[in-house]
Amino acid sequence: MKKVAxxxxxxxxxxxxxxxxxxxxxxxxxxxxxxxxxxxxQEKNGEILSQKEVQTLSREWLR
Structure with a gap:
């Protein structure tokens, strides 16, 4: 977090x-x-996942 913020x-x-x-x-x-x-x-830098990507990843994590 920046000092001003x-x-x-x-x-x-x-x-x-x-x-x-x-x-x-x-x-x-x-x-x-x-x-x-x-x-x-993160959103500004494009570091986001689509809903479909989250669903796919969560299925893998919950195995």
Missing amino acids: LKKYLIQIAEKLTPESTLEDVYEQLSLLADIDESEE
Whole structure:
């Protein structure tokens, strides 16, 4: 995750914190946003599988 994105995400998360929020909640949100960033980067780089490819691979994995 880039430094600019990290700062943006931390500010975004901080704005939604409530008195009941925990550090674990912050970690979960940050992890989710990082995963989304990674997925978008993979899609941009063409590192994706079609539904048919996923079905074929999953059949092989579940043998």
